[in-house]
Amino acid sequence: MEAIIMAAQLMLGLSILVGLHELGHLLAAKAFGMRVEKYSIGFPPKIWGFQYGETEYSFGAIPLGGFVKISGMIDESLDTKNLSAEPEPWEFRAKPAWQRLIVMMGGIIVNVITGIVIFITMTYNNGESYLTKEALNQNGIYAYKLAQEVGFQTGDRITAVNGQDYERFSDLVNNEVILKENSTFQVLRGDSILTITLPDGFLNKFADKKEYDGQFLGARQPFKVGQVQLGSAAAKGGLEAGDRFISINNQPVMYFDQLKEILTKNKEKDIQATVQTEDAGEKTLDLKVGEDGTLGFVAEPLLDFSHEEYTFGESVNKGTEQAFNVVWVNIKAFGKIFRGEVSASKSLSGPIGIAQMFGGTWNWDKFWGLTGLLSMVLAFMNFLPIPALDGGHVVFLTYEMLSGQKPSDKFLEGAQKVGMVLLLGLMGFAIFNDVFKALF
Template sequence: METFLIRALQFILAISILVLLHEGGHLFFAKLFGVRVEKFYVFLDISIGKWKGSLFKWRPRNSKTTYGIGWLPLGGYCKISGMIDESFDTEQIAKTPKPWEFRTKPAWQRLLIMIGGVMVNFLLAFAIYAAIMFNWGQTYYKVSDMKMGMRFSTEAKTIGFQDHDIMLGTDQGQFKEYLNVNGDFFRQIAQAKRVDVLRNGKKISITMPGNLDMLAMIKERPLFAEPYIPARIDSVLKDGIAMKAGIRKGDHILALNGKKIETWTDWNYQIGILNDVMTVKKTTRDSLTIRKAILVVSHTSNHKIDTLRITLDPELKLGVTQSNLASYYQPTVEHYTFLESIPAGFKHGINILGGYVGNFRYLASADGVKSIGGFGSIGGLFPPYWDWYMFLNMTALLSIILAFMNILPVPALDGGHVMFLLYEMITRRKPSEKFMVRAEYIGITLLIILMIVANLNDILRWLNVM
């Protein structure tokens, strides 16, 4: 419960900041051009009966704008006079246009008002990344430094990769880091015509199709490629199953239930199979049978190989800490001065945006639709503890996602309004208000459907149905 609350608090705080600044971008340009803003709300104040839905509201003296906080944390809004938006205030639109209304302003001013929120979100993300670069620098593991190479899936081996190949680069350039939030490593392989590897001290080039499905590469288990991390015990939990069985730090797992284990990838894959079986077998007897395991372990202290019969805990845990990248390799750390951090943060933000845009095309597939996540998935991206580095990284990422999603040419989003404004500026013809209202209804319907699908996916994942 505590973990859930910490994640929920981080999620709500991040969304509050993003919505406040996004809507603040609209507010700034509206006020700049003399457009009246009737309401400025963080979160939605949907009315239920006589209750108006505001947790807090305030209107400054001599101001036409009411500021408030709604009860429903699903975004926010900036209600601008004379604009057809999600409020569907058709009564106001039917009246004679007033000089302080959105619809009476030049198209270029209306365009700036509409892109103000997106601009602020992009600037916020770049500023956060610059601050991260300045305070923490950039830490990552170079792919070329992984001297034990990679462990590859069956599909990868069919193409020509072999376990322990050290990944050097592709026809698009050298690899930098193995994994980051936008999956550059896998995207580079998916789009490559050639991948260069170091095999037994010799450089070898592997011919690639150039159009691999990146989403499938990431979703398949084992992964298409991941660092070769031997199944060596990093530490043993006190009084745990492993300690009672005589397993110690530094020992290697060689087999599980007759299946050869070389890496922690192999171990996690076999445990995943057992977990799937356990999901189907619900009785206590079945569960106990599945949890009984035969381990073959090589002891580091005396080089002796033991066959151990143990019973894993109800979550199929052995009671050990797995070795990881940090157990074998030194990370590369890049530090930046204040002036250096600004272009570095901007470059990193552009890279994240490019990766997100590149991944967006996968949403058109069935697997892409299944990969969409709702509030639960987004909240789960935050760590189960408070960490400013992780919080700022996630807030910057969500700011970029919010900006990109809002600029899509979909009615009801900022991008939909921008699309119609550009049409007006090019053709010198303004879409009719009746058309705009209908487009807004269509856009709202599409967004509601998308929200339902995303959160339904979360529920199905929670129920282990998907």
């Protein structure tokens, strides 16, 4: 069922983004009097469609992209049979270069607008919840496997990052810190002050979802018992919502990581727990740990999160900044990949990896957040100067406008073929890489 939900979210998200992207091309083309023959969400074979005016609108069976076919344009269809004749006034090739440039930029512009609108709307509707430095350092950080490897310990209190004070926990794990070479953290451990530097090769490990699951630093979580499952070991042993663990088998338990470690070591064993009830009383319970290392209750975190609401004007500024930050991060990440600092196989994801990002449960906030992010990524990827992508057309049109000379149809056809080979190769690599990471 989880796989179906992942696939459904991926298909819906891509259909929205691809549909809007191709709509940008279509609307711009029609605005300049160009004939649009086909508009498709998804690639052939066609599963459904209809004719309206001069344009056929359809859905394809392969939901990994889409296209518009504009008369007189050399595109990925490589349909050049009519290009030897004189151009008709309604053909793409008959229009001025500046109009053709706007048509090719139409999809990118719509994706940028879509991403910005999503980020603004989410910021305005949801506001922002965050953990302050002070709230984080009340309990310290939780060091995941990768953090432990670079020198962190659970319970460390971080006082500065890259020599600067910080306000929120998110400032410690944002892309500026992760992508910066050899970022440093000032850490208070007991009475000692340490400096931990992210080593060379850290980003490669951070990108390794198989080994580290994208986890680095977390906030250490005090907790209380939330919902107790009926018939579970917790219910049978007398554990109730609102209880807080004091110890298990005489080992102190204040944080969720301590509970998880003890339960993992005691799978299918009897344990004795001392808990504090909601009325500040204490009780001792005999509990049986399940074979999966759980007792059968939901842990309710007790972290002191702050929340901030934003006016519409503030949301516009913040949402726009978040949207363009996605582009900036992608530029920096691609730069590191091309310089060989980060492995492409670990950092690039195809459709399977993207589906896994959506997750196996349907959460609308997460869905729209990822869709907004993907909209900006799609705009960035399409702007790359690769033939067969919008960016390749933009390069050729810009050359034409600056030089006054249009590249020959033969050259453009050859460039499209090269671009298609590159894109198919990249898509094949991404899909194979997803499968390889899933299996191995």
